[in-house]
Amino acid sequence: MSERSGTEDLRRRNLSAVLTAAHRYGPLTRATLVQRCNLTRSTIGALVGELSALGLVYETDAATVRVGRPSPMVHANERVVALAVNPDVDAVTVGVVGLGGTVHRRIRYNTASVPSLDEAVNITRAVVEGLSVELAGSTHVLGVGLAVPGLVNVDSGVVRLAPHLGWSEADVVGPFRDALGMPAVAANDATLGTLAESIFGAAAGYRDALYLNGSASGIGGGAIVGGQPLGGASGYAGEFGHMVIRPDGEPCHCGRRGCLETEVNLERLLDVVGLDHADAEQLEDALGPGLPFPVLREIRRQTEVLAIGLSNLVNVFNPQMIVLGGFLGVLLASDKERLSAAVAAGPISGLGTEVRLERAALGVELLLVGAAEAVFTRLLTEPRSVASRQESGVRPS
Amino acid sequence: MSERSGTEDLRRRNLSAVLTAAHRYGPLTRATLVQRCNLTRSTIGALVGELSALGLVYETDAATVRVGRPSPMVHANERVVALAVNPDVDAVTVGVVGLGGTVHRRIRYNTASVPSLDEAVNITRAVVEGLSVELAGSTHVLGVGLAVPGLVNVDSGVVRLAPHLGWSEADVVGPFRDALGMPAVAANDATLGTLAESIFGAAAGYRDALYLNGSASGIGGGAIVGGQPLGGASGYAGEFGHMVIRPDGEPCHCGRRGCLETEVNLERLLDVVGLDHADAEQLEDALGPGLPFPVLREIRRQTEVLAIGLSNLVNVFNPQMIVLGGFLGVLLASDKERLSAAVAAGPISGLGTEVRLERAALGVELLLVGAAEAVFTRLLTEPRSVASRQESGVRPS
DNA sequence: GTGCTAAGTTTACGTTCAGAACAAATACGC
DNA sequence: GCGTATTTGTTCTGAACGTAAACTTAGCAC
Structure with a gap:
């Protein structure tokens, strides 16, 4: 209600649209910007000119070879x-x-x-x-x-x-x-991390996505809702690791029992594999084919508990996709069929079948x-x- | 990115702001609209004039008695x-x-x-x-x-x-x-229901709120995220009733076990009270003071399980408030201290202490x-x- | 080289809002 | 009862902005 208005607010929006497009979708031709931003050539020209004068974008010669006047590339200024x-x-x-x-x-x-x-x-x-x-x-x-x-x-x-x-x-x-x-x-x-993956990573282009990351510290995550990151009242949203899955499970440092991150846990995984905590990066290599039964059993257990957590989140958010990072990405890679099947079956009425599971694309x-x-x-x-x-x-x- | 632009899009926004304000916040003076919409008197005059010509609002004489020229009331046209x-x-x-x-x-x-x-x-x-x-x-x-x-x-x-x-x-x-x-x-x-409560009900004015409703059919709900209703990819979001709380609990009609709505359940409540299913409306009257122990125990059990579910949702959404409707509202009313305390204690790091629990304000x-x-x-x-x-x-x- | 094509550029124009000046309507003080 | 202060509606001018159309440019194809 209390949003600004006036004609220069319109300019702000359009400048924002052009700059955001250049930032998120890499170098684009002016012609592409015309289509993407739904503006005329003259307006795009003026907007690019202003952004260029502000030092936020720069233009280079056209890259494509095509009939007609070449359209220069507009780059977000990486400086x-x-x-x-x-x-x-x-x-x-x-x-x-x-x-x-x-x-x-x-x-x-x-x-x-x-x-x-x-x-x-x-x-x-x-x-x-x-x-x-x-x-x-x-x-x-x-x-x-x-x-x-x-x-x-x-x-x-x-x-x-x-x-x-x-x-x-x-x-x-x-x-x-x-x-x-x-x-x-x-x-x-x-x-x-959710923000990064939703813009440049595996969730790019999806308007409703979830991201869960597993590390030695536990499980955290975030949600993209209608293209916008979910913050909550104060920015604390996304504490998926402390979703209680089994009220009578292992005690969690948060004071409750059976939190997702006490059940789906890097430490437990490293234990059965026989790796030190420092070797988390090598976990994936250790999970090759021909694993001994106790390791398989633990992977299976964690996969199934993770599937419950993800199913709950699918019921809550109805996302188009879920991105898994850290050791959750390793879990996904090690038995994608099982996890996919469990997430497909978990949510009500086959809602899970429409959810894509992807491993995080951005690394360090x-x-x-x-x-x-x-x-x-x-x-x-x-x-x-x-x-x-x-x-x-x-x-x- | 592909949003419209042009100068008349600005008009659309401002017309929308004025009409929405009149719709949501009841009859307002033009002067109030000037403040709320952050527009000048002349612009508000033009906008109200246009909305009036469209038949969407009408004006009546000023109600307040105050120094200065009276500002007419702008009403959303209830016709x-x-x-x-x-x-x-x-x-x-x-x-x-x-x-x-x-x-x-x-x-x-x-x-x-x-x-x-x-x-x-x-x-x-x-x-x-x-x-x-x-x-x-x-x-x-x-x-x-x-x-x-x-x-x-x-x-x-x-x-x-x-x-x-x-x-x-x-x-x-x-x-x-x-x-x-x-x-x-x-x-x-x-x-x-979430939408209604967030505009005209208990969650009015809150930008991050949750709504959960309990009926004979189970538990459903919705979320308001940043002032906007959470829809998800296809509008299926908000199936809070099928959040699994106890994987080894009672089987749910959805195929899983220990869903929130199998644990927190109107039928079980009516059973211990000794009411027929048709008497759901009388449930509240039956839960007066001096209840026999089995009833108290069931109320306590359901309250505690509900608190787990709500705590999970607080961890996920970090809402400012949660609205409870149907028999969940009855549960809240019957033992508000217990539920409030449990929700305050559940989420990590005392996040729950900042969440208000309210009973749904809109009825039939x-x-x-x-x-x-x-x-x-x-x-x-x-x-x-x-x-x-x-x-x-x-x-x- | 000529023509075609796609796209940047220029110009006239319409829409919209802000701001200032003015008018209206009310309360208050005397 | 009358004048003044106050608040707000109204009118008018100006500036910002985007659109549309005409024009120009730059490259390909023949």
Whole structure:
């Protein structure tokens, strides 16, 4: 109701549509933009011109060979960048991500122990200072996005609880903003992973999708509802790992029993395979053909419990597809038929048969892309907001 | 991306904002509209003028007594109506609902047996014919909305399965459209109930809310996500009743075991109270103080299982509030402390403490309001779409 | 080289909203 | 009862924006 209006709001929308198209769907010809945005050639020309003047896009010669006047390619300017930070139990990963989703740099800083908030800030500041030359080549550094493994209030930027980091009731946005001298946004890591997969990954193009990620810390996820990420009242939505599946099951650190993540669990999987916790990456190799029975049994058990959880979520969300990442992706790969069949059969009235199960497409860049995307959001909806820091729209090589 | 643009799209948005405000928030002064819609007096004047010419709103003299020029009240024209139909196992209920949410008429036609689709259509046609005089006084009859207790594909208007009605894979929109000679839309009853409660009921004003309704047929519900109803890929979202809570529990008619609606169940409640199934309405009276232990135990058991289900949903959606209707509302009323405490404690990290539990505010009119709302949706987003059937904007009494 | 085709560019025009100036309608103070 | 302050509706002008049509450009095909 209280949305802006006026004729320049229309311009904002159209600038947003063009920039978002260039960002999400890669370099596009102007002619394609005309179709995609449902605007005339003249308007697209004006919009691209303005975005170009703002330094947000640049044009290159046409690539296609075709009859008729060539239509230049419109690129999102990858020199407009966001910083992305992912503090984790054993490392702080910092990335530089350009508009268009390109990860220019990814620096993983291993820590001897679980980093405190101060340490995470200091590490980030040090890494970013090391990148200063590189960042000087960027047209804009829009801000920093934080992917935090825990409950993050996206409005206030306060971490309510990040159990594995030991952070609680801590303002994370403030310290990073002050240390780096740029706007900061924070959100739950799995929520940002959902965002990344829905834009550049396996869920690209789907308007109703779910993402679940399994790691040593448990199971997190997120939902895309009508093309928009599900945030909830404060950004805490998507805690699929604490869906109770068996009220009389194993106790969970959350205080309840039989949560999805106590039943479907990386640790248990590594145990039966005989791997150390540090070898999570090798899990997939260890799950080749000809597995001993106890391993098969555990995979089967976890697959079946996971299917119950997914079926519940299908009943709740009626999604078009579900993306599985981390060891849940390994589970899917190791016995896709079983999981697919169980998810097809679980939800009521065969609703599950219409759901596609896909493995996550983005790898180590997932959280960096997602965190950067959270920073880009404002620019994408209000391209003119960058005007204050306007520079010449230098076109890269 | 493929949204329309152009300057008259802006007008559409603003007309929609004004009409929606009048519809949802009752009669408003023009001055209030200026604030709510963030538009100038001149623009609001033009918009109200156009809506008035379209017959969608009318103005009356100012009601408030205050310094300054009086600002006229803008009313959504309640003579612009939608028909609403709710076929159920023992009756077909037909309603006439005006813009603004007023239920002008509600006619419950009891059936001897479960009505077939043809019977439901014929009953509706007969009832509507009987209302012809009344409807002739309406400026517009926009269409008919169908609240169906089952899985409804909202895009195609096909009922995939309505177990209690025995309908399956049946196009319901077509027959109603043809029989009544007006546009028809169909959706799941609980989804429409969610819509109604979120606009005119207990969830009004909340952008992230859940609704769960319990009846003899089971538990259904819906979600409001960011102010918008959650539909899912095909409109099947919100089947909360078939969330598996105990995989080794009682078998459910859906084929699985331990679904929420097999554990939290009206029939079991009536059994311990000693009431017949037909007496569901008297359930609340029977649950006064001083209940025998077996009744208390069953109430407690169902409350605790319900709390698990609600906690799961809080983890998933992070809603601001949850609305409970039907016998779930009775459960809430009978032991609000227990349920509130359990929902506060269930979700991770005290997320539940921020969730309000409310009983549904709309009574017998719930589904009629919701079904009508589904019809109004198009008019509210595109007020000019009514132009073809334009008439004089007669103002009621 | 000529013609065809697709697309960028320019221009005239219509729609829409904001803002300012003005008019209207009411309460309040005297 | 009258003037003033206040609030809001109304009218008019100007600016922003997108569309449509005419024109121009650039490449392919023959």
